[in-house]
Amino acid sequence: MISSDVIRGYNDTIILYLLLDHPSYGYEISKKIKEMSDEKYIIKETTLYSAFNRLQKNGYVESFYQEQSHGKRRTYYRITESGVNYYYEKCQEWEVTKEVINQFIKEVNFK
Amino acid sequence: MISSDVIRGYNDTIILYLLLDHPSYGYEISKKIKEMSDEKYIIKETTLYSAFNRLQKNGYVESFYQEQSHGKRRTYYRITESGVNYYYEKCQEWEVTKEVINQFIKEVNFK
DNA sequence: TGTCGTACTTCATCTGTCGTAGTAATTTAA
DNA sequence: TTAAATTACTACGACAGATGAAGTACGACA
Numbered sequence: 001m002i003s004s005d006v007i008r009g010y011n012d013t014i015i016l017y018l019l020l021d022h023p024s025y026g027y028e029i030s031k032k033i034k035e036m037s038d039e040k041y042i043i044k045e046t047t048l049y050s051a052f053n054r055l056q057k058n059g060y061v062e063s064f065y066q067e068q069s070h071g072k073r074r075t076y077y078r079i080t081e082s083g084v085n086y087y088y089e090k091c092q093e094w095e096v097t098k099e100v101i102n103q104f105i106k107e108v109n110f111k
Numbered sequence: 112m113i114s115s116d117v118i119r120g121y122n123d124t125i126i127l128y129l130l131l132d133h134p135s136y137g138y139e140i141s142k143k144i145k146e147m148s149d150e151k152y153i154i155k156e157t158t159l160y161s162a163f164n165r166l167q168k169n170g171y172v173e174s175f176y177q178e179q180s181h182g183k184r185r186t187y188y189r190i191t192e193s194g195v196n197y198y199y200e201k202c203q204e205w206e207v208t209k210e211v212i213n214q215f216i217k218e219v220n221f222k
Numbered sequence: 223t224g225t226c227g228t229a230c231t232t233c234a235t236c237t238g239t240c241g242t243a244g245t246a247a248t249t250t251a252a
Numbered sequence: 253t254t255a256a257a258t259t260a261c262t263a264c265g266a267c268a269g270a271t272g273a274a275g276t277a278c279g280a281c282a
Contacts, residue, residue, distance in 0.1 A: 004239060005269075006208050009116030010215070011238085017215040027260055037211045047239055049261070054238085072247060074260070091216050097117050098209060100148045104121070104128040105202050115270060116238075122269085138229055158270055160230070165269085183278065185229070 002041050009097075011043065011051050013090040016060060019079040020087070023064075026052065026075070052077060060086050113152050121205070122154065122162050127171060127198040130190040134175075137163065137186070163188060171197050 007014075018029050026048055034042050052075075055061040060083030065073045079087075118125075129140050137159055145153050163186075166172045171194030176184045190198075 002208050002211060003120050003204065006117070006120030008119055008238060009114045010212050014215040036214050040207060041211050044240060088217070088219055091219055093114060094212065094216050095218070096151060097113050100113060100152050101118070101121050101205065103147050104125040105205050106199070108199055108202055119269065155271060
């Protein structure tokens with residue numbers, strides 16, 4: 001598993017990535033994260049929904065409701081232009097961060 | 112610069128790395144981090160010393176005093192066996208974390 | 223004499239994560 | 253047919269780690 005302190009700075013980025021192509025909603029995003037990380041990272045519901053609120057407050061996503069077949073509604077999120085910019089900034093930051101942390105890591109190869 | 116939320120999970124690891132060879136103390140460690148990261152990461156004093164406390168509480172380092180020339184004392188930290196083990200665990204975790212986050216990052220190459 | 227560098231400590235605040243719990247509808251299994 | 257699991261959230265409170273602000277104290281240098 002992955003320590004949440006590491007992922008902390010990248011939850012927002014991960015979510016934005018999954019919104020790049022098309023709007024999505026909480027449950028779908030969480031399943032996608034689990035799947036794409038090969039079950040190595042499973043985001044907590046509370047973490048996810050509080051991230052949505054933060055992203056919205058910062059103007060990186062917009063929300064809208066979509067009624068399902070039988071009157072059930074889902075909250076969908078759509079990435080904004082500013083969200084896309086923020087995402088790409090974070091990607092660049094990530095490359096730098098990786099290099100920095102790598103300086104202090106010894107690669108051990110054993111299973 | 113680097114966001115502190117990313118580094119959050121690795122401050123302890125970075126410090127332990129710098130103690131692997133020989134004991135050291137706060138100021139030296141902070142200069143080393145700055146230098147090795149090419150000024151891209153400058154650890155805050157409060158972050159550093161609270162990390163020392165945590166590391167000591169967890170048994171990953173031991174502290175001792177060393178008197179300087181004129182009665183000034185420095186607090187030195189020495190990594191323990193358990194600290195070494197923890198460090199290598201974190202190194203392995205880092206490899207996994209890198210892979211996971213990379214799944215959600217688009218590499219953009221522009222300057 | 224005053225500022226800079228070294229070497230810390232204390233305290234209070236903030237942010238993001240997480241545990242617990244609850245709601246409510248739909249789908250699947252016994 | 254009924255119970256359990258899955259879907260799709262919301263609210264609340266606790267906690268850990270990072271940080272800002274401030275202070276202490278010594279030596280070197282100008």
